[in-house]
Amino acid sequence: MLLSSPELARLAALAAARRHGAPGAAGGGRPGPRLGEGGEFAGHRGYTAGDDPRLIDWAAYARTGGLHIREFREQVEGSLTVLLDLSSSMAAWEKDRTARRVAAAAIAVALLSGDRARVVPFAGGRDFEPGGWSEPAEIGEMDRRVEGYPSGGGPAAVAAVRTLLRARRGRILLVSDLLDAESPGAPLVALRERGHAVVVAHVLAREEASPPRGLLRLRDAETGETREVLVDDGTAVAYARAVEEFCAGWQARCAAHGMRYARVVAAAPLADWAGTAC
Amino acid sequence: MLTAAAPAALLALLAIPALWWLHRARRRPLDVPWPSLLLWKTLPPPPPAAVARHRRRADLALALAAGGVAALVAGAAGLSLVVPAPEPPRVGVVVDATASARGAWAAIRGDADRFLRGLPAGAVVDIAIVPGESRAGATVGEAVGVLDRAVPTDAPGDVAVAAARFTGASRVAVFTDRPGPAELGIWRVHPAGPDVAGVAALSVAEGRVLAVLTRAGGDDPVRWTLTTRSGAVSGSLSVPAGRAALLDIPAPDTGDPFTLSVPADAFPANDARHWASPGSPPTVSVAGRDSLPVRRALEAVGLVPVAGGADPRIWVGEVPSSPPRSPAILIDPARGVPGLFEFDGVTEAPALRIGEATDPLIRAAAAADLDRLTVLRSARLRFLRPHRTLVDPVLFDSDGVLVFAFDPAPPNSNFSRLVAFPLLWAEAARRLHPAPRRTLPTGGSISGQVLVQSGLVVRDGVVWAVNIEDPDELAPPDATPAAPTLDLPSRTVIRSRSTLPPTVAAIAGLSLLILSWLVSRTRP
Numbered sequence: 001m002l003l004s005s006p007e008l009a010r011l012a013a014l015a016a017a018r019r020h021g022a023p024g025a026a027g028g029g030r031p032g033p034r035l036g037e038g039g040e041f042a043g044h045r046g047y048t049a050g051d052d053p054r055l056i057d058w059a060a061y062a063r064t065g066g067l068h069i070r071e072f073r074e075q076v077e078g079s080l081t082v083l084l085d086l087s088s089s090m091a092a093w094e095k096d097r098t099a100r101r102v103a104a105a106a107i108a109v110a111l112l113s114g115d116r117a118r119v120v121p122f123a124g125g126r127d128f129e130p131g132g133w134s135e136p137a138e139i140g141e142m143d144r145r146v147e148g149y150p151s152g153g154g155p156a157a158v159a160a161v162r163t164l165l166r167a168r169r170g171r172i173l174l175v176s177d178l179l180d181a182e183s184p185g186a187p188l189v190a191l192r193e194r195g196h197a198v199v200v201a202h203v204l205a206r207e208e209a210s211p212p213r214g215l216l217r218l219r220d221a222e223t224g225e226t227r228e229v230l231v232d233d234g235t236a237v238a239y240a241r242a243v244e245e246f247c248a249g250w251q252a253r254c255a256a257h258g259m260r261y262a263r264v265v266a267a268a269p270l271a272d273w274a275g276t277a278c
Numbered sequence: 279m280l281t282a283a284a285p286a287a288l289l290a291l292l293a294i295p296a297l298w299w300l301h302r303a304r305r306r307p308l309d310v311p312w313p314s315l316l317l318w319k320t321l322p323p324p325p326p327a328a329v330a331r332h333r334r335r336a337d338l339a340l341a342l343a344a345g346g347v348a349a350l351v352a353g354a355a356g357l358s359l360v361v362p363a364p365e366p367p368r369v370g371v372v373v374d375a376t377a378s379a380r381g382a383w384a385a386i387r388g389d390a391d392r393f394l395r396g397l398p399a400g401a402v403v404d405i406a407i408v409p410g411e412s413r414a415g416a417t418v419g420e421a422v423g424v425l426d427r428a429v430p431t432d433a434p435g436d437v438a439v440a441a442a443r444f445t446g447a448s449r450v451a452v453f454t455d456r457p458g459p460a461e462l463g464i465w466r467v468h469p470a471g472p473d474v475a476g477v478a479a480l481s482v483a484e485g486r487v488l489a490v491l492t493r494a495g496g497d498d499p500v501r502w503t504l505t506t507r508s509g510a511v512s513g514s515l516s517v518p519a520g521r522a523a524l525l526d527i528p529a530p531d532t533g534d535p536f537t538l539s540v541p542a543d544a545f546p547a548n549d550a551r552h553w554a555s556p557g558s559p560p561t562v563s564v565a566g567r568d569s570l571p572v573r574r575a576l577e578a579v580g581l582v583p584v585a586g587g588a589d590p591r592i593w594v595g596e597v598p599s600s601p602p603r604s605p606a607i608l609i610d611p612a613r614g615v616p617g618l619f620e621f622d623g624v625t626e627a628p629a630l631r632i633g634e635a636t637d638p639l640i641r642a643a644a645a646a647d648l649d650r651l652t653v654l655r656s657a658r659l660r661f662l663r664p665h666r667t668l669v670d671p672v673l674f675d676s677d678g679v680l681v682f683a684f685d686p687a688p689p690n691s692n693f694s695r696l697v698a699f700p701l702l703w704a705e706a707a708r709r710l711h712p713a714p715r716r717t718l719p720t721g722g723s724i725s726g727q728v729l730v731q732s733g734l735v736v737r738d739g740v741v742w743a744v745n746i747e748d749p750d751e752l753a754p755p756d757a758t759p760a761a762p763t764l765d766l767p768s769r770t771v772i773r774s775r776s777t778l779p780p781t782v783a784a785i786a787g788l789s790l791l792i793l794s795w796l797v798s799r800t801r802p
Contacts, residue, residue, distance in 0.1 A: 089313035179314035208313065215324075215332050217307035220315045227315050228307050230324035230332060242317045 002097075002104040002147050007270045008139065011105055014274060015112035044068040080110040080117040081167065083160050085176030085203075087123040088152045088221040093205035094267040096151050099175045102201045102264055104146045106173050106278040111136045119146055120163070124154025124222070154222050155180035161187035169195040173277070175264075177203050178250060185250075189257045198259040201277040202250055205266035209243040211236060287355035293347050301340040304798070305333050339798040346790030353783020369397060371405040371421060373428060374454030380430040387425065390453045394422050409433040487529045487538065503539045506530045563587030 003011070047056060047067035060068045082103045090096040103119055110117040111133055118132035119142075131145045157176055161184045164172060172191055174184065178200075192198050211231050219226050229235065247263060254261035262276035312318070351357075373390050375383070394403065395418070403421035406412035407428040413420065487504065499514035502525060515525050525538075564583045 092311070092313050095313070177313060179316050181316060211312075212308075212310065215307045215329060216310045218310050218312040218315060218318060221311055221313050223315075225315055227318055228324070229318060229321070230328050232328070235321065235324070238321055239317065242320050246317055 002101045002143050003108060003139075003270075007105070008108060010270065011108045011274065011278065012112050014278065015109045018109070018113055044070060078115045079168070079170040080106060080115060081164060081170060081172050082106055082117065082119045083157075083164070083172065083174045083176070084119055084121045084146070084149070085123070085157060085160075085174075086121050086126070086128070086149055086151050086153065087155055087157075087180075089155070089177055089179050090203070091151055091221060093207050095177060095203050095205050098264060098266045098268070099177075099201075099203045100146050100149075101270065102175045102203065102273065102277050103173070104143050105270060105274055106175075106199075106201075107133065107142055107146070108136075108139050109274075109278045110171075111139055111142070117142075120160060121149045122156045122160035123152060124156040126150065126153040155182065157184040158182050158187055160184075161191065164191055164196070165194065167196075171197040171199070173199045173201060175201040175203060175277075178246075185253055188259060189253075192257050192259055198254075198257075199262065199277065200250065200254055200259060201262045201264050201273070202247060203264045203266060204243070204247070209240045211239055284355050287351055290347070290351045290354065294344050297340060297343050297347065301336060304336045304339075335797060339794045342790045342794035342797060346787045346794060348787075349783050349790060350787035353780040353787065356780070368402045368404065369451065371403055372452040372454075373405070373407050373425060374452070375407050375410055375428050375430045377430060377432045379454060383430050386453045387428070390425055390451075391422065393451055393453075394418055394425065487525070487527050504530065505539065 044057060044060060045068065047069050051069050055069045057068045057070045060066075084103045085099060086096065090099055107117040107119060116132065116134040118130055120130045121128040128149055131142060133139075133142050157174070157178070157180045161174065165187065174188065176184070178184070188198055188200065211229075213231050213233075213236065215228070215230050217226050217228050231239075251261045251263075253259075260276070262273060264273040264277055371390060371394065374386060379386055394405075397403065397418050399418065401418055403416045403418060404412075404414045405416060405421040405424050407424065409431055410428055410433075411424050413424050416424065499516045501512060501514050503510050503512045504527065508530070511527075513527065564585055565587070568585070
């Protein structure tokens with residue numbers, strides 16, 4: 001089982017809070033967290049430089065003489081699609097199991113919130129049978145299905161994201177370590193521009209930023225490519241900095257395009273990431 | 279030359295190849311699967327110098343670990359390194375300046391002078407003018423000076439005795455006009471008492487008793503007593519605890535067996551007897567039947583048999599009704615080849631029978647049957663002028679018994695113990711491999727498969743100490759007593775033994791292993 005009973009209870013509370021519009025809730029079929037140009041009218045605010053002139057409420061200007069911008073609460077469809085990265089790079093340090101737990105938890109929250117949810121596993125060179133659920137009673141079956149998917153395969157995040165470009169607008173959760181040579185950033189932005197609510201759960205292990213010392217021949221888990229490195233203190237610090245910059249880059253990119261970024265540490269307890277990733 | 283007290287411990291050296299195998303793995307890059315090289319590609323590749331430094335550190339760790347293992351093994355195995363000290367050529371020169379040589383003195387002196395001047399510049403010369411001045415360890419120039427001062431005199435002198443002093447020399451040159459050797463004689467090594475632990479080594483040379491005394495503890499001088507039939511003399515010698523010291527006293531002039539004793543409280547066993555051979559054939563009293571083979575045998579070994587006497591030393595064909603007052607030999611000629619029986623002093627026990635034909639000298643002498651003996655080796659000393667063999671001791675082997683023979687005629691009479699003894703003991707040491715780190719008694723006899731005595735030996739300039747009395751000595755002892763250090767004059771001891779103490783080896787080995795671990799643990 002990916003999720004224990006206490007964890008499911010915690011997720012049920014999270015779903016209930018979202019049904020009642022608690023801050024941070026991201027339930028499908030309900031006002032999204034992002035204020036933008038479509039969806040339910042949320043109110044006015046003063047115009048500031050850089051705002052889209054098309055959002056100016058000219059009627060209000062006629063009434064008040066001031067420039068105001070109309071704000072809308074985003075509406076997304078009541079469905080959740082979880083893109084679950086099961087490639088070989090996820091195999092190390094419990095990243096794979098943590099990713100499955102994130103996916104299962106997000107789906108459970110969606111089902112408990114009355115939404116539909118589905119999971120789309122991906123890994124290069126493998127075909128998975130996606131799963132879809134609509135009732136909370138199916139959480140157990142969902143857990144087993146998500147846990148039972150085989151692991152291993154090459155990078156395939158870009159292709160997986162692109163399959164959703166023609167899907168109906170909804171919420172999309174990408175659970176991955178994002179360590180693909182071809183970044184899935186652009187297709188994610190494209191999804192976002194098509195009105196999807198996108199959440200990126202970035203799963204990394206602590207060990208990933210702390211390589212062992214010595215003369216190493218690193219072998220890429222997905223491509224088999226090798227690289228000889230001599231890890232001294234300086235190299236270790238530089239590599240840890242590269243990992244942090246990689247994460248920070250994704251976080252900034254998500255923020256710039258209205259996507260939510262959640263960093264999930266492998267093997268961390270559910271409480272650490274459920275609020276942001278689910 | 280390396281020797282080991284516990285050679286089985288050397289098997290632990292197999293750990294070194296194992297370390298080397300591990301080292302190879304450590305020197306190579308460690309294969310590590312990694313989720314992705316995406317971020318590694320943003321870092322520059324390692325500089326070759328850093329990789330080389332890493333490998334050097336691994337090499338150092340291996341060297342330290344191997345050194346540590348080797349030190350531990352050396353300590354456990356009790357390794358000793360015997361290093362022959364470099365020694366310049368040493369030449370003994372004996373010049374006959376007795377009255378009989380006066381007629382040929384110019385030729386003798388001229389030959390000796392040319393010989394000396396032809397020696398290498400670094401040669402060490404022991405020169406003896408007989409009779410007259412002698413000098414040991416001289417340079418060539420100093421030896422020539424001694425020769426220049428020499429003149430023939432009427433004083434008595436024995437060229438052979440003088441030459442015998444130089445048995446440690448690589449070459450002995452004797453300048454004399456004496457005639458060459460007489461017919462072959464056979465020297466018999468007499469049996470001695472079994473209990474010689476207190477006196478570590480005993481020998482007689484040049485009318486001196488040379489004995490190595492050891493003691494386990496205490497600071498008082500060791501009292502010694504030299505007992506002969508005619509009486510006893512006593513003295514004391516300072517012997518440091520746990521060490522050995524050389525006792526050098528005038529030998530009794532009787533040619534009879536003597537006993538050198540030290541107090542029983544100083545040593546568990548405390549005497550050593552030496553059966554000396556006189557410079558001229560002594561008489562020996564014989565009881566029992568008259569036996570031609572026995573008589574010939576005794577004469578051949580330099581003894582003059584005299585029938586009867588109050589205390590017969592040899593009984594032929596019968597056993598005395600009561601134990602003799604002194605050690606005696608009983609010979610049974612009825613066996614064709616004489617068998618030997620021996621009484622030891624005051625024992626009341628029946629005569630101890632030593633196996634038939636165990637005395638090869640009697641056998642050889644009685645039957646003149648040297649063809650049955652295998653010649654092992656001969657060692658020769660020669661006169662330069664006239665060009666004749668002075669002494670030609672020959673070692674034989676018969677049924678595992680060592681025999682040596684030599685020309686007993688004057689002027690060679692003293693070479694029996696001064697040359698042939700050392701040769702015998704050296705051969706015994708070579709053949710029987712006495713246990714290492716033992717300093718052992720001296721004396722002399724042979725019986726059956728085992729030489730039943732031991733000796734202090736100087737051969738080829740090397741001091742040997744051999745114990746072949748105890749058959750257990752031939753096997754590695756379980757508890758080897760501490761080796762006493764022989765306090766011989768420095769120029770006599772020309773080989774050194776260096777043994778790594780086990781404690782030092784353990785500390786050094788563990789230190790090296792810890793250092794190796796630290797080096798290998800040091801992060802680059």
